[in-house]
Amino acid sequence: MGTVWRAHDRLPDRPVAAKELHILTHDDADHRTRLHRPIREARAVARVPHPHVVGVHDLVESEDRLWIVMELVEGPSPAHRITETGPLTPQHTAALGLLLLDALEAVHAAGALHRDVKPANVLLRRDDDAVLTDFGIAALDDGDGLTVTGELVGSLEFMVPERVTGSQAGPASCLWSVGAPPATVCGGRSPFRRPAGPATLIRRRWQPGG
Incomplete structure (x- = not known):
């Protein structure tokens, strides 16, 4: 985007x-x-x-x-980090999850939603501190979660169920989505990834617990 x-x-x-x-x-x-x-x-x-x-x-x-x-955050995303050096440790993953929760609490208090929390939208500073980035997809999203071409906007394997079904997403949706990035960076791959897009959507909508 x-x-x-x-x-x-x-x-x-x-x-x-x-x-x-x-x-x-x-x-x-x-x-x-x-x-x-x-x-x-x-x-x-x-x-x-x-x-x-x-x-x-x-x-x-x-x-x-x-x-x-x-x-300017001069550091890689967790997505890039795991491709270079492998999954993060459980301790580092837990710390990352807490930082994301803290960041989202502040964002929601300001009246904004992220709606696309994923490893690629987090950057790691040189001291491994984390920064939540890229609020552009939420801003460009239509009310029904579609672009002008009728395509879903966002990463299918990290998309909250409300956006898959066209329901109204709110702060609770962002908080729910925080679970997938830590699982991905600790396990080395997204727990929702499937070979085809429709299968990924089904996994997100009807089997959101993994």
Whole structure:
């Protein structure tokens, strides 16, 4: 849903991450609506002064393109870490889960939802501290969980059951989804992954306990 670039903010003289959101629409009214959603979400996250939520510094709109300027976290995601060095230890996994719960509590208190909590959307700082990132999918999501092309938005194996069925997702959905990333980084693979997308959706909807 976006491309993240390493950039430099000249005024405060600091490195930043600049995420260009890919907002594809069919008409001007739809384009304005989809621009408004990520702006609203980014503003909500920017109000969360939390050490485990990525910092949002600025929003830039230029020629109908939207950029979110964020804190630069120079570290891998747990998803990348396990491909390089193998699964995390149970102790590290438990600590990661607690950090995610703490971060989501702050996000929900600010009136935002993440809706796509997965190992790839968490970054590990050099001291292995964790930061929750990428709120873009929640911002670009339609009310029924579909894109303009009729496709589900998000990662099927980490999608909460409410989004699979088109039900209303809330803070409880985000908290429920926190269980899958620790299971993935500790076990080395997602417990919901199946060879085909429909089988993964069935697993998430009717067998959410794994």
